[in-house]
Amino acid sequence: MGTQIRAQAEMDSGLLPVSAPDQAGIESIHPRLRLHPQFHSQFLPSDRDVTVYLPPGYDESPQRAYPVLYLHDGQNLFDPRTSFVPCRTWRVAETADAVIGAGEVEPLIIVGIANAGEQRINEYTPTRDWRMGGGDAQRYGDLLAGDLLPFIADNYRVLDGPQHTGLGGSSLGGLVTLYLGLRHPGVFGRLAVMSPSVWWNHKSIVAYVNERGPEIVNKPRIWLDVGDAEGHRTLADAQLLERKLEANGWRLESDLHFERVHGGTHDEAAWAERVGPMLKFLFRG
Template sequence: MKILLPLLLFFTSIVSFSQTTQQASSGKIERIEHFPSHLVTPRNIDVWLPEHYDGKKKFSVLYMHDGQMLYDSSTTWNGQAWDVDDIGAKLMKEGKVKDFIVVGIWNPGPQLRHQNYFPEKPYEHLSEVERDSVLSQLKQAGRTQENEFEPISDRYLKFIVTELKPLIDQTYAVHTDKKHTFIAGSSMGGLISMYAFCEYPSVFGGAACLSTHWIGTFTDKNNPIPKAFQDYLKENLPPAQNRKIYFDCGDETLDRFYPPIQKEVDKIMRSHGYDKKTWMTRYYPGKNHSEEAWKERLHVPLIFLLGK
């Protein structure tokens, strides 16, 4: 999946690196301002570099969605953040994970976020009646104001693979192969991480899907989405060999919808030959749907995916 050289040179010539308003507790954050794309709306990219990153030794790369929520709670809408810089630095210092950088990809706002992160192919397999049901549910939740819902997640993933990744590979001292390239997110970000793992198995060697939003909308009533995602996984999970995928969920707030669906997904994983070396699902009773909850357990998927 290599980007054409002229296009890469085009992006390299017009991207702008700057200091970020997000402050890292450890290492530093470099921002690519309004990354230009032929596929999706421009968005900020916040790249976290650990303190011992010196541009010489090659690091692994973790791509993460909802980039504005990753590092600094003082800049987020809800006063919460993943604190991935703190957690990642601690794990590397303790020798529990490989050296890695984080590429935080900002979401473009609530309505476009859903459009960007909603797996496109499962949606396309819904009937017209089922799509109308999904549209009605998303309208009621304020995730679209349009009279139709059209996911653009295929374009979003293509943006990451063919526009963003080549620039990261050129700019930073990183390994570029799938063994060292991972993708992660929560909620809708968990869904799109699962989708990336299936759609680009030669690019991403592992994915972390926290509180995966299997219901797609915000109700489990008259909702065809969970089955559509399960059917997609049955047909599109890549071979387990040399890959790793992580799922988890709590059972409070939005997470209360996920455990029964996740158990069905677990059956699919087993049926496709995934075992404890290639797949992990963790359940967290009493935990809700928030950055604070994901921060508490982020070390688990990081060690699973990036462990030495």
């Protein structure tokens, strides 16, 4: 395993939260965050915290329903107490407030799904690698579509249909986003594929794009990005993925945007910088 891949694999192993969040604590970070601790699914054994961001005006507009973006690695999105790197988050709530307030993005609900710590690699990978294991992404997708989406719809005012439902993540979270978006295009119609771990299991995701792409009539809109300081192999893999998506019917700047970020690195601070542009492409105001 190469040095760059090994470093990503170590990051992808996941960490348990450094402190247990609570509703009062999460509201002190942002007043429109709602915490659902230890969400339980029938499909996977590990419970996980779910954090919901509500857009400006949600309480003041009780008749309005909103699109939803589901993001993996929820520990890293909002709360500096639980992030992979302490005190360094994606700043999702602050950024969403800014771009919604500027009229650049339609108001939306954002749901952060905490990873399952030691089970992160298993749940975020679509195939089993003979060295590293994994391969439970299909069951994780069942958790999302079968348990979490109905739970959110029961508790919040959401718009239905793939055109109003997004999925996103980085690294292995980017990998599982693309896999589940291609597997369930009738559920997830907007995908944020950030610094994806294309390398997993001999780049099996590329073969999956070639397999599923031609079958999908209504292509999910995809934001794909990579930093040019993430390593030569990571950059080359993302460029390969972009070419394969185009070859299978995605159209640049229509339903596909590829962002090569100058100086972009493989960490929370870098992904935080990409949240605004990603939201603008997937959920234009």
